[in-house]
Amino acid sequence: xxxxxxxxxxxxxxxxxxxxxxWCRLTIRAGGRPVSRLYDHRTKGRRNGVYGSAFxxxxxxxxxxxxxxxxxxxxxxxxxxxxxxxxxxxRAWVQRHSLLAAREGGALPDLTLYRDGDRVTARWLKDGxxxxxxxxxxxxxxxxxLPPEDVRGxxxxxxxxxxxxxxxxxxxxxxxxxxxxxxxxxxxxEDRRIFEWGARLGVDARFEDELSPEHEDLLRAxxxxxxxxxxxDLLSSSTIKHFGADASWIEEARALAGNDVVERRSSAxxxxxxxxxxxxxxxxxxxxxxxxxxxxxxxxxxxxxxxFVRDLGxxxxxxxxxxxxxxxxxxxxxxxxxxxAPVLVAHGDxxxxxxxxxxxxxxxxxxxxxxxxxxRLVTDSHVWDQRASRAxxxxxxxxxxxxxxxxxxxxxxxxxVRHLAEDFGxxxxxxxxxxxxxxxxxxxxxxSSDALW
Numbered sequence: 001x002x003x004x005x006x007x008x009x010x011x012x013x014x015x016x017x018x019x020x021x022x023w024c025r026l027t028i029r030a031g032g033r034p035v036s037r038l039y040d041h042r043t044k045g046r047r048n049g050v051y052g053s054a055f056x057x058x059x060x061x062x063x064x065x066x067x068x069x070x071x072x073x074x075x076x077x078x079x080x081x082x083x084x085x086x087x088x089x090x091r092a093w094v095q096r097h098s099l100l101a102a103r104e105g106g107a108l109p110d111l112t113l114y115r116d117g118d119r120v121t122a123r124w125l126k127d128g129x130x131x132x133x134x135x136x137x138x139x140x141x142x143x144x145x146l147p148p149e150d151v152r153g154x155x156x157x158x159x160x161x162x163x164x165x166x167x168x169x170x171x172x173x174x175x176x177x178x179x180x181x182x183x184x185x186x187x188x189x190e191d192r193r194i195f196e197w198g199a200r201l202g203v204d205a206r207f208e209d210e211l212s213p214e215h216e217d218l219l220r221a222x223x224x225x226x227x228x229x230x231x232x233d234l235l236s237s238s239t240i241k242h243f244g245a246d247a248s249w250i251e252e253a254r255a256l257a258g259n260d261v262v263e264r265r266s267s268a269x270x271x272x273x274x275x276x277x278x279x280x281x282x283x284x285x286x287x288x289x290x291x292x293x294x295x296x297x298x299x300x301x302x303x304x305x306x307x308f309v310r311d312l313g314x315x316x317x318x319x320x321x322x323x324x325x326x327x328x329x330x331x332x333x334x335x336x337x338x339x340x341a342p343v344l345v346a347h348g349d350x351x352x353x354x355x356x357x358x359x360x361x362x363x364x365x366x367x368x369x370x371x372x373x374x375x376r377l378v379t380d381s382h383v384w385d386q387r388a389s390r391a392x393x394x395x396x397x398x399x400x401x402x403x404x405x406x407x408x409x410x411x412x413x414x415x416x417v418r419h420l421a422e423d424f425g426x427x428x429x430x431x432x433x434x435x436x437x438x439x440x441x442x443x444x445x446x447x448s449s450d451a452l453w
Contacts (some may be wrong), residue, residue, distance in 0.1 A: 002113075002122060003029045004158035007391050018055050022162055025049040026057070028111065030122040031144035036109050038136045045330050046139065052106035058162040059173070060102035061155050062180050067096040068155070069120050069148045072236045072383050079264050080125045093202075102207065102350070109138040115200065115236070117384035119145040145384070196340035197223060200235035201243065215240055221249045231262055233377035234330070236386070242327035249326035250294055250333060253345040256320050257335025266447040281384045282437065285391030286400075288369060292392075293399060300402035306358040309364060315341035319360060322347050332378040334363040342367050344378070354427045358447065361393030398431055399426040400438040412441040 004026065010024030027049040028036040034048040052450055061068070074093060075084075081098035084090040095101040099108040111124040123143035166174045187195065197219050198205035205211045223231040230250065238246045292298075302308050309318050315337050325347040332346040344363045350356040359378055366376040366389060379386055403420060412420070412435055414428075421428045435441045 001029075001031065001217060002146055002154035003027075004054075004057075004154060005049075006158070006161055007049070011053075017169060017223075018166055018174055019053040022053045022055040022058075022165050022167060022331075023167045024054050025051055025313070026054060028109065030111075030124065030142075031146070033142055033144070034140060035111050035122070035124045035142075036138065036161065038109075038138045039109075040136050043114060044136055050107050050109075050136065052302055054158075054162050055166070055173075055177075056104040056106065057099065057108065058159055059177050060099075062159060062177060062184070064096045065152075065155065065184055066195045066204070069151050070115050070196045070199035071096065071098075071202060072115045072200070072381060073121070074382065076382060078123065080128075080217070081112055082128075106313075107133040107136055107138075109140075113151060115383070116145060117232070119149075119384070120148050120151045121145050122151075138222050165228060172213065184421070194219065197235060198240070201238060201240045203240050211240065215243065218244055218247065222250075226250070227374055229374050229376050233381075233386075234378055236383045237329035237377065237379035237381040239328060245327035249322065249324055249330065249347070250377075252322050252324055253333035254335055256322055257343040257375075258332060258338060258352045281387035282391035285365065285388030286438070288365070288388075288394045289392040289395035290399075292368070298396070302357075302397060302404075303425075305360045305397075305425075309342070312364075313341060315339070315343045319351055319356060320345045321351055329380040330377055331380060332359045332363060334366050334376045334378060336375065354421070356424055357397060357425055358393050358427070358430065361396045362389040364396065365389040365392040394426070394430045394434050398426045398434050400434050400440055403431065403434055404440045407435065407441045410441050412443050414443070414445050417443055 004085070005028075006024040006026055006284055009023050009025060011020040014020040014023060026036065027034065036050050037046060037048050038050060039046050052092075070122060071093075074090075081094045081100050085094045085098075085100075086450060094112075097112045097114050099111045102108060110127070111122065111125050113120055113122055113308045121143055122145075124138075124141055126139050126141045127137045140282075140316070161179065163174075194211075194216060195205045198216075199210045203210035223235075226234075234243075234246060234250070306318050307308070310316065318341075322345055332344050335343050335345060342363070344360055346356065346359055348360060362378050363376075365386075366378065369385070369388070369392075370376060378389065402424070406423070407416065408419060417431050419427050424431070432443050436441055
């Protein structure tokens, strides 16, 4: 649960009537943990709340309402907001998602909120040496995944409390905030979907220069008929600029996957129960792969990945290559033939390569771990299940214990990594991640991996 708790305070010396009226002690909690816990250099003590005006934060939450619960994280590693804001191209995302953008001279923790699969991740970092407030330092860090409705509920309660507090004040900023909030509350269900879709693609549906009527029609025409799984995968990996090309590629891939195929070798569908995304994605994906390997008695090296999935009931031609390519982060389409056999459609020169083997292994995760069993996209986005699929595929193709048996000194050279990649039929990057993520060996001459996929 996310909570913005306010204790209204007097504000002697604060001249602006709105700031003075909304002066408070603000305590922020996520999953029951005190995000706003701080150390005060003046009192030499710690407390859970920070003093300041709630109005700037309230206005920022309303202005970025749809982004906070809809737009996903865009980077492979978990960077702090201050670090990302140094880059002009990344700064806009930070301004939409980090509470640091709502300070307006006050003090707030480095808390970011963003969509992560079917949840919203709240992640907060303690202050480093670049803290803008010389008197206080936020001292907690952590992350928790929350249902989107919980986050929206927390925002709603906070906004209501602030608007009630400024009731009766005649101020342009108050009037604008109330108008913006009433607009959000008054949207139809169809319009709410458009706002959420736009935010997931990084644009604000309030403005035609960001979401044009043509783009809106494109979203309405495609997303509902594809179903929730494909829509979620695409919205987490595409942009409004690339959506049209991506939609065309998906249609080509759907047709290619649905073509008649040779009868499957086996009608058996070997699978495991779906994993609930409760922990870190790469750890859960790895754990599921370990269980799957044990249940299937898989050898260390899978010589022929296509043959392997055929024995799991996939199509006789389980890997197909589309003629065109999408424009964004889509790597493959997991579809089903007319005989209900899984088929992976990819693009580029990926068949019979380490890349193709890895994509097949990732699509295997989507097949056995998705509750719906419906078509999915395999993408390079960084939402929970895509990260888990990468960790799953790495462990299926290059198991940590299998690598451990070949690396005995606790160290591996770049040449060792290259030989191991050839032995297991994967890329050197997969081997490096496996060696370092699971403490098999340190790879000499390269930076330490970040344990994320």
